[in-house]
Amino acid sequence: MKNIITVSREYGSGGYEIGQKVAEALGYKFYDRELIAQLADQLMVSESYIENQENKLVKKNIFRELAPFFADSMGADADYIYDEQGKFIVKLAEEGNCVIAGRRADYYLRNNENALHLFFYADEEYKVKRIMEAEKCSKDEALKKIADMDKRRKTSYEYTTGRKWADRHNYDRMICTSSLGSDKCVEEIVNLIKLSQQ
Amino acid sequence: MKNIITVSREYGSGGYEIGQKVAEALGYKFYDRELIAQLADQLMVSESYIENQENKLVKKNIFRELAPFFADSMGADADYIYDEQGKFIVKLAEEGNCVIAGRRADYYLRNNENALHLFFYADEEYKVKRIMEAEKCSKDEALKKIADMDKRRKTSYEYTTGRKWADRHNYDRMICTSSLGSDKCVEEIVNLIKLSQQ
Numbered sequence: 001m002k003n004i005i006t007v008s009r010e011y012g013s014g015g016y017e018i019g020q021k022v023a024e025a026l027g028y029k030f031y032d033r034e035l036i037a038q039l040a041d042q043l044m045v046s047e048s049y050i051e052n053q054e055n056k057l058v059k060k061n062i063f064r065e066l067a068p069f070f071a072d073s074m075g076a077d078a079d080y081i082y083d084e085q086g087k088f089i090v091k092l093a094e095e096g097n098c099v100i101a102g103r104r105a106d107y108y109l110r111n112n113e114n115a116l117h118l119f120f121y122a123d124e125e126y127k128v129k130r131i132m133e134a135e136k137c138s139k140d141e142a143l144k145k146i147a148d149m150d151k152r153r154k155t156s157y158e159y160t161t162g163r164k165w166a167d168r169h170n171y172d173r174m175i176c177t178s179s180l181g182s183d184k185c186v187e188e189i190v191n192l193i194k195l196s197q198q
Numbered sequence: 199m200k201n202i203i204t205v206s207r208e209y210g211s212g213g214y215e216i217g218q219k220v221a222e223a224l225g226y227k228f229y230d231r232e233l234i235a236q237l238a239d240q241l242m243v244s245e246s247y248i249e250n251q252e253n254k255l256v257k258k259n260i261f262r263e264l265a266p267f268f269a270d271s272m273g274a275d276a277d278y279i280y281d282e283q284g285k286f287i288v289k290l291a292e293e294g295n296c297v298i299a300g301r302r303a304d305y306y307l308r309n310n311e312n313a314l315h316l317f318f319y320a321d322e323e324y325k326v327k328r329i330m331e332a333e334k335c336s337k338d339e340a341l342k343k344i345a346d347m348d349k350r351r352k353t354s355y356e357y358t359t360g361r362k363w364a365d366r367h368n369y370d371r372m373i374c375t376s377s378l379g380s381d382k383c384v385e386e387i388v389n390l391i392k393l394s395q396q
Contacts, residue, residue, distance in 0.1 A: 002378075116377070121366050168319050168364065174372035179314070180200075184393055191389050195382055 002116040002196040003028075003096040005189070006105040008171065011149035012127030012142070014182045015120030015175075016101050021186040023099040026193060031092065032101040038088075057160060106170055107161040116193065119171040120185075126178035200314040200394040201226075201294040203387070204303040206369065209347035210325030210340070212380045213318025213373075214299050219384045221297040224391060229290065230299040236286075255358060304368055305359040314391065317369040318383075324376035 005022065009015030016032070023030035089100065089108040096114060109115040124146070131142040154165040163170055173192070177185055203220065207213030214230070221228035287298065287306045294312060307313040322344070329340040352363040361368055371390070375383055 119366075123367075166366070168317075168366070168372050168374070169321075171372075172374045172377040174366050174369075176366070176370045179370040180390075180394055187393055188390055191393075192378075192386055195385055195389075196378055 002114055002193055003098075004093050004109065004112060004115040005099045005193070006109060006115055006117045007099060007101040007120065008106055008118065008166075009101075009120040010122065010127065010166075011146050011153070012131045013120040013122040014130060014177045014185075015118070018120065018177065018182050018185050018189070019099045019101045019118075021182075022189045022193075025186060025190045027097070029098040030101070031098060032103070035089070035092070035100065035103055054156070054160075104157060104161055107157075107163060110170070116173070116196065117171045118189070119166060119168075119174045120177050121166075121174065122176055122178040200312055200391055201296075202291050202307065202310060202313040203297040203391070204307060204313055204315045205297060205299040205318065206304055206316065206364075207299075207318040208320065208325065208364075209344050209351070210329045211318040211320040212328060212375045212383075213316070216318065216375065216380050216383045216387070217297045217299045217316075219380075220387045220391075223384060223388045225295070227296040228299070229296060230301070233287070233290070233298065233301055252354070252358075302355060302359055305355075305361060308368070314371070314394065315369045316387070317364060317366075317372045318375050319364075319372065320374055320376040 005019065005028070007015050007019035020030050022028070085103065086108045089103060089105050090112075092098065092100070093105075093109050093112055093115065100109075106115075106117040106119075109117075124143075127146055128139055128142045131137065131145055132139060135142070135145070137145070157163070157165040168174055175185055175188075180188075203217065203226070205213050205217035218228050220226070283301065284306045287301060287303050288310075290296065290298070291303075291307050291310055291313065298307075304313075304315040304317075307315075322341075325344055326337055326340045329335065329343055330337060333340070333343070335343070355361070355363040366372055373383055373386075378386075
């Protein structure tokens with residue numbers, strides 16, 4: 001019985017919007033940056049402070065490989081925020097009926113049997129077209145954005161979770177959004193959730 | 199509009215059986231070794247001859263990287279059979295309404311817009327349990343079988359197609375069979391095919 005969906009994705013695949021529409025169709029809550037805002041509120045610190053801590057954590061873990069002793073002296077706050085975010089997401093998921101985009105939710109909820117972990121990807125042509133339209137940019141700029149964003153996501157994910165980004169074994173379904181288009185993906189996932197609850 | 203399904207899979211994931219049941223549910227033809235038999239018939243040679251040629255082709259392409267000049271003198275027959283199998287699968291798919299398991303069908307039909315390319319995988323525990331039951335073997339034997347078979351599939355696929363085995367970009371959907379069990383996978387795929395035809 002699945003009533004929690006985590007959304008991971010390639011930049012430009014449209015996974016974020018699909019997640020939103022699935023939440024709407026199922027009457028589930030949708031969490032993303034709002035999640036950080038809530039967390040920030042809970043911890044009584046600002047959103048940008050948390051983002052800074054996350055970046056620090058990535059740097060710290062990169063350093064850890066190169067110079068373990070030096071790394072350990074870097075920001076203990078970062079580990080704290082990271083742990084807190086994990087706990088927060090685990091707590092949030094206890095209520096069920098939600099879609100969580102990004103925030104390493106697939107990792108934090110890896111042992112939650114009610115969670116369905118989705119990864120969205122797409123053909124390059126499809127992603128480029130979407131980005132060019134949404135951001136009014138050139139093809140080259142779109143391609144650069146895809147490379148940069150996915151690299152950032154991959155680095156951040158891998159250095160904070162110790163798992164491989166986009167490795168199929170971390171997800172229940174990997175969905176190519178360009179195969180049938182995003183509207184049909186929404187129907188497909190709604191059907192799948194209902195099927196899991198039968 | 200999808201009415202051709204190709205099935206690729208990890209050993210033990212149950213993708214083969216799911217493909218069979220999907221074909222049954224949709225009233226589609228199911229092709230696998232039968233495909234080789236038909237091909238053999240068409241080419242008036244034996245099934246084992248074709249298998250031998252396939253193995254030769256793998257060896258030849260491995261050699262090609264190490265010693266290009268030497269490789270070129272190896273079995274021209276192998277290339278011939280390989281091309282023929284590709285042409286045969288492309289021709290078979292023209293009729294539509296079929297499920298094709300293995301045989302690199304995802305590669306041969308990569309440009310067929312009616313083809314839905316599926317890759318099945320599963321948690322190790324799930325695969326081991328299935329294999330132990332089906333083959334009455336120990337856990338260690340099951341684990342060895344998984345490693346051996348997947349390595350063989352990977353090598354064969356990569357050396358004959360030049361593509362990476364299990365790379366998400368070669369497939370429309372990657373499905374973890376252990377998440378909801380195989381019966382629900384069958385329903386899910388039948389639903390998906392119907393959705394694509396709406």
